[in-house]
Amino acid sequence: MDAQFWHQKWKDNEIGFHEADYNPGLTRHFHGLGLPKGSRILVPLCGKTRDIHWLLTQGYKVVGAELSELAVKQLFEALDYSPAVEDTDLGKTYTAPGIQVFVGDIFSVTSHHTGRIDGIYDRAALVALPYEVRIRYAQHLMNLTQQAPQLLITFDYDQSQMDGPPFSVPAEEVKSLYRASYALDCVQDSNIDGGLKSVDSARINVWLLKSAD
Numbered sequence: 001m002d003a004q005f006w007h008q009k010w011k012d013n014e015i016g017f018h019e020a021d022y023n024p025g026l027t028r029h030f031h032g033l034g035l036p037k038g039s040r041i042l043v044p045l046c047g048k049t050r051d052i053h054w055l056l057t058q059g060y061k062v063v064g065a066e067l068s069e070l071a072v073k074q075l076f077e078a079l080d081y082s083p084a085v086e087d088t089d090l091g092k093t094y095t096a097p098g099i100q101v102f103v104g105d106i107f108s109v110t111s112h113h114t115g116r117i118d119g120i121y122d123r124a125a126l127v128a129l130p131y132e133v134r135i136r137y138a139q140h141l142m143n144l145t146q147q148a149p150q151l152l153i154t155f156d157y158d159q160s161q162m163d164g165p166p167f168s169v170p171a172e173e174v175k176s177l178y179r180a181s182y183a184l185d186c187v188q189d190s191n192i193d194g195g196l197k198s199v200d201s202a203r204i205n206v207w208l209l210k211s212a213d
């Protein structure tokens with residue numbers, strides 16, 4: 001999955017991953033991270049997710065990163081915000097009160113760009129990446145945020161039945177990526193009614209990752 005793959009998806013409007021409503025895993029479990037209002041939440045690979053609306057309505061500040069400028073434009077249109085658009089060393093940055101979104105590769109984003117991050121919301125980000133990239137991505141997120149607590153949503157299914165994305169990221173893999181730095185709590189493990197794309201049997205897991213101290 002190179003950048004071109006995702007740019008083409010957005011161009012062709014093949015965005016089956018985009019949810020019309022807030023993700024129930026987010027609305028049910030995000031408060032379990034115990035982050036106060038005003039906390040700065042990183043939403044990596046954010047697309048134009050409506051979950052950003054929810055985070056903003058809950059009083060959080062959002063820092064997003066997304067390859068596709070088309071997606072970012074649509075996000076701000078849906079929010080009904082008129083963003084300031086700036087050129088930075090990364091590419092473009094779209095900013096409005098309470099929200100800043102970097103247009104570009106998450107791996108180019110540094111803490112110098114984001115400033116302090118208090119929490120992470122990962123839905124359809126880790127699972128959008130192939131295995132080798134997931135290892136690099138998890139490490140990058142932890143470096144970038146100094147292991148800020150995160151809510152992570154993953155899928156678990158038989159990978160031999162379908163090519164990703166979304167990829168299957170079973171519990172053992174989540175643990176191997178993050179257990180050295182976080183205490184992991186799987187707060188939801190449920191069957192996906194109707195399966196996932198062409199796979200009949202799939203599960204969705206919601207994880208709270210908090211400081212291991």
Ligand SMILES: C[S@@+](CC[C@H](N)C(=O)[O-])C[C@H]1O[C@@H](n2cnc3c(N)ncnc32)[C@H](O)[C@@H]1O
Nearest residue numbers: 006017045046047049066067105106123124128
């Ligand atoms: C499966 S979609 C999920 C979008 C969003 N999280 C949601 O829940 O709707 C993955 C998104 O990540 C973006 N993306 C993929 N690789 C990326 C990268 N290396 N850096 C930033 N964004 C990336 C894609 O353009 C796409 O919008």
